[in-house]
Structure formats: structure tokens, C-alpha cells
Amino acid sequence: MVDITISLVPNLILFVLGLWGLILNRKNLILMLLSLELILLSVNLMFLMYAVLLDDIEGQYFAFYVLTIAAAEAAIGLALLVAFYRLRGTIAVKFMNLMKG
Amino acid sequence: MYLSVLALPLMGFLICSIGGRYIGGRGAQIISTGLLMGSVLVGCLIFYEVCLVQTPVYLDVGSWIPIIDLRWGFLFDSLTAVLILVVTVISSLVHFYSIGYMEGDPHFPRFMAYLSLFTFAMLVLVTADNFVQMFLGWEGVGIVSYLLINFWFTRLQANKSGIKALVVNRIGDWGLVLALVIIYSVFKGLDYQSVFSLVPYLVGETIWGFDKLEVVALFLFLGAIGKSAQLGLHMWLPDAMEGPTPVSALIHAATMVTAGVVLILRTSMIFEKAPHVLIFVTVLGGLTAFVSASIGLVQNDLKRVIAYSTCSQLGYMIFACGLSHYSLSCFHLVTHAFFKALLFLSAGVVIHGFLDEQDMRRMGGVFTKFPLTYSLMCIGSFSLLGFPFLSGYYSKDLILEVAGAQWGIATVFVYLLGSVTALFTAYYSIRVLMLTFWLPIRGGQIKSQEGGVFLLFPLLVLASLSIFVGYFVKDMLVGIGSGFWNNALIEETNNLVEGEFLPFSLKMFPIFLAFLGLCLSFSLVGLRLELVRSLKGVYGFLSKKWYFDKIINEWLVAPILNVGYQVCFKFIDQGVLQIFGPVGSMKVFSKISKDVRSIQTGQIYHYVFMFVLGIVFLLAPFESFFLFLGLLAFLFV
Secondary structure, eight states, X not given: OOOHHHHHHHHHHHHHHHHHHHHHOOSBHHHXXXXXXXXXXXXXXXXXXXXXXXXXXXXXXXXXXXXXXXXXXXXXXXXXXXXXXXXXXXXXXXXXXXXXX | OTTHHHHHHHHHHHHHHHSHHHHHHHHHHHHHHHXXXXXXXXXXXXXXXXXXXXXXEEEEEEEEEGGGTEEEEEEEOHHHHHHHHHHHHHHHHHHHHHHHHTTTOTTHHHHHHHHHHHHHHHHHHHHBSBHHHHHHHHHHHHHHHHHHHTSSTTOHHHHHHHHHHHHHHHHHHHHHHHHHHHHHHHHSOOBHHHHHHHGGGGTTOEETTEEHHXXXXXXXXXXXXXXXXXXXXXXXXHHGGGSOHHHHHIIIXXXXXXXXXXXXXXXXXXXXXXXXXXXXXHHHHHHHHHHHHXXXXXXXXXXXXXXXXXXXXXXXXXXXXXXXXXXXXXXXXHHHHHHHHHHHHHHHHHHHHTTSOOBGXXXXXXXXXXXXXXXXXXXXXHHHTTOTTSHHHHHHHHHHHHHHHSOSHHHHHHHHHHHHHHHHHHHHHHHHHIIIIISOOOSOOOOSSOOOHHHHHHHHHHHHHHHHHHHHHHHHHHOTTOOOSTTSSOOSOOOHHHHHTSOHHHHHHHHHHHHHHHHHHHHHXXXXXXXXXXXXXXXXXXXXXXXXXXXXXXXXXHHHHHHIIIIIIIIXXXXXXXXXXXXXXXXXXXXHHHHHHHHOOOOHHHHHHHHHHXXXXXXXXXXXXXXXXXXXXXXXX
């Protein structure tokens, strides 16, 4: 048997680290994409852990789904990043405030 | 037939006002005057049937306001018939006179339409059989009075006078409306029949500690104060002389201003049961007679002198009412209507003769030039000052006689005031005649001819009425034991008989004073400077009209206006209501939207933070559920 605390808490820590990366990051868009990947992977890990814990294979299915989607998302994100850099000449998140009210 | 007395003037009004453009000035003259003459004929028939044959007529025309059980109804009793006759006769003569007086005026159809509308409204007032219909006529004559004072609407002074008349009358109307409301709440009805038949059962009943009938009578009298220009609300009447002279004769001398007296006569039943209000009526009437006559002594405008005289004579009528001699008051109303209309109309001829000059100081010396006008104005003036055996003598002298025959502080007071007023009346009447006709001319131009038949014929009719009416109808209207009124007027304390047995000296006292005034006038007008210097204070006081206008403007109107501006306008309207209303909400919403806008920074990490925070708050309620799920998982595994 796997201990629930040992199996889930690191996942949670990873998830929260990803969130913090998103929220506290003022530098650039790449860090943001990395944090997003971190979140997705932590969630993936959580699916897998639950699959093991609950003895249910569906969690593993979902992990595969999420992996593919994360790969696609990373590709799109990087493409957007490149496009954004071409457009603005910078990838600093601090200056992404065109939506200001 | 009875309704046609009202319908004919109304028809005249409609034709002249709607079709005035097509029938033109001449057509308007012919149609409105002709219809009014027809109205006079009907009025005579009504007088014959109602008064002489003694058959009061009551016509129910239909439902008006069902909720308070109000119906259109017309009541023709002796009082109505007398007033109809007076109104239609004078109105038709004034219509006739206007043809000559207003000659060349571009607004002739409008003028005739107003005159006819006025006659209609006045007839509605006197023929109504309930208070609300009477009030309709009351307001009708008020508004037509405004329109006619303001007839030459390009003159600023006329506009101001018209508005003044309307606004001052509004105070009296307010009293009358309150009276109607109280009458409805006390009597549960507004038609004369129910109200008057219930009066004796309400004697002594109180409402909030006041006698019900006294309250009703007081508010009714407030209406009469406004309309009949009694002291306190009398300032509008002399100013109303800005209107054309025929209007002054018809509205501001003979008919409309007597509406207040008519109201008291009509509700004599209520007034009789309100003795305290009667004392008030007496004293205020006497004071009005005295004060306005004293102002009339020093006025220089020809029409204004006669206007103050009207005011003073109205005071006589009112205090005759206060002495419970309603029939006598009506008698004076009738005679006064004739001789005052005569005075005004002949003043109009004089004013025309001097090419629209109204200041008496610029007139003079025309008794050879306008002999007919001169003699007619003499008749009017002597009738007014109570020269024996002219019609004014019979009514005015009788009023003073019965005042002298009642013993009470108020009665003695008004007897003295009335007698002194007789002196004043004689003084200013003779002063008018002297300044206008006898003294040599002092500037101004004179027309070569006196006036056409249109100007002079009505004067002749009115002059003969001013001479004979008093003698002819005295016994009928106020004779001892005359059954003429037939319950139209209620008089509980009739002391005509005691009046007959007054000592000769007391009876002759007013006449003596009138002759004294006459002689004083002869002697004073010639020598001016010395006496005027010694009487400078009195003269200034009187020519400033006892400072009534000044006091009311500065002590009453100004504070009210101030309150209206500072409190009602600036504090409430522009203050509280604006802050809690449009301006306030506008400011609050713009501030809120500014705050909300500042949340939207455009920084992605802020949005992410909000997003996470939102999810946390969204899931917080389910926390226990998730814990439960976790536990369940733990147990099973």
C-alpha cells in the first residue's frame, strides 16, 4: 500500500509551485509556459497516483490524454511566444497590459 | 327659456372667439351685443316670473360628479333674478359702449369674446345651485378678469396688474376651496338645498374645538375678501384699472367685485348662525370703506379714484352683511352697480376726450365742451355721495341708519367709520368733478367732439337708472314686511323699524358729513400750497396708500420668496433631492465604475491570481465534501 500523504503531498507541492510561478512571475513568458507545464504535469501525476490509490485504470487514460494535450499546448504556447516576440520585440510579462481597463 | 340667459352670452363668446377671424370686428360687435340684448330680455322675463310672480325655479340638468353626488343644476330665486338683471343690463350696455370706446382696435373680436365669456361666467356664478358650480363661475370670472386687465398685452404695467389681480385673488380662492372642503366634510353634500336645510341642526357643534358653522363662514368670508377686495387683499382692484375702461366698469365696479358679496348673500343662512364671524365681517367691511375712501382722497388718476371708491362701497355692502341686513346689502349692490358703471363709463368718455389722458392734474375746464358727459357724471357722483333722493342715497343712508340703530361696540365703530367715509366720498367725488370739469384746463389736449351715440346712449340709460332705481325698488327690496326675497335671504335680526325711530340728528349725521365733505372739497381744491404743506405727512401717508403695498411686499412677500428660494429651491430641490436623486447617483456610479475599472490592470499574473482566488472561494463550500471523499478513499484503500 502506498501512503496517501507521501503520494499526494508532493503533487500538491508541485501544483502550488506551478501556480506561484504563474502568479509571481513578472519576468517573461517562457517562465510562464514552464509553470503551466509544471501544473499540468503535477495534475498528471495526481491522476496517476489516484489511479493507483483507487485501483482504477481510468486515471492512467487521463494521464495520456493530458500528456498529448500538454505537448500540443506547449507547441501552441511557444508559437504564440515567437509571434509575440516578433510583434512587440519583448517577451516581458510586465509590459503585457494592453487589456488594461 | 331660463337656460338661454346663460346660453346666449356663451354663444356670443364661441362665435366671437372661434369665428372672430371671419366675422371681423363689426360682426363681433353686432353678434355679441345682439345676443346680450336677448339675454337682457330673458333676464327681464325671469325677473318677472321669479320675483314678481314669486315662483322660484330649479333646473336639474344632469349628473356632474357622481362620486360626491354632484349635479349640474340651476337655481333661480329672487336673489339670482335680481343679480341676473343687473349683470345682463350692465353687460349689454358695456358691450354697446365698447363699440364706440374700442373703435379701431385690431383685437375687437377677442375683446367682445372676453366680455361675453365674462357675462357667462358671472351668470354661472349667480345661477348655480351648488357650491362647486358656483366656484366654477367664480374662477371663470377671475380668469376673464385677468384676460381683460391684460387685454393690451404689450403694456408691461397691464401684465403686472393682471398677474397681481390673479395672484391676490388666489389667496381668497384658497379660502373658498377650503370652505368647500369643510362644507363637504361637515354637511356631506355641496348643493345649496342640503347644506342650508342642515344648518339649524349643526348650531353649536364643534370641530377641533371650533364651532363648525363659524369655521365654514370664516373661510367663505376669506373668499369674499379676495374677490370683493376687502382690506388686506384690496390692492389688486386699483391696479386692475390698467384694463380698458369698459372692463373697469363691467368687471371691477359693477359685477365681478360684487361676487364676494353675492357669496355672503347666498350663504346668509350659514353666516346668520356664525355671530362671531359676523362681527369680523362688520369690522372689516367698515375698515375697508374707511381706508380705501381715505386713499381715494389724494389719488390723481381719474380711474384710480373711482376704483378706490368702488372698494369703499364694497366695504359698505360687506358691513351691511355683517349687520345681518343682507337684503340691504343687495340693494346697495344694485344701486352701486348702476351709478358706478355710470361713473366709469363717463370717466371713459372724459379720458377719450382728453386723448387718453388719465391724470386729473392735466384735465379741466371741459364742462362747456362736454356738457352731456358733465351732467351725467354729476348725476353719478351725487348718487355716489348719497345726495338725497338719488339712488345711492336710499341704499347708503339706510345702511348707516341700521348701523346706528344697533348697539354694540362693532356697530358703533362701523357707524362712525361709515359716516366719516360718507364725508370722504363727498370730498373725492367733488374733487374729481372740479379737477376734471370746473377748474381751468392745466395742460393736455381736448378732442373737438364728445363722442358718438355708442358712447353716450349707455350713459343715458345708466343715468336714468342711477336716478330712479333707488326710489323705485327700495320698498320692494328692503321694505318692511316685503315678501320679495322669499327665503332667498335669511335675516334674523332685522331692525329696519328701529332705524326708522332714530333721533333726527343721528339720521341726518351722515348727510351732514357728506355736505361737509362737499363744502370742504370746494374750499380745499382751490387753495393748495399752504394746507398741503401743513398736511404733508397725512398726504404722503394717504398717497402711499397706507403703505399696504409696501408692508405686504417687504414683510410678507419678500420673506415668503426668500423661504421659497433658500429652503424650497436651494435646500430641498437643488440640495437634498438632487443629492439623493440624479446628481448623487451619477457621482456614486461614476466612482464605483472607476474603482471597478482599476481592478482590471491588464497584467496576466493579476488575472491568474484572481482566477485562483475565485476557484478557492468557489470550492470552499465543498471543502468538507472533498475531505469526506479523501477519507473515503483512504478507508477503502
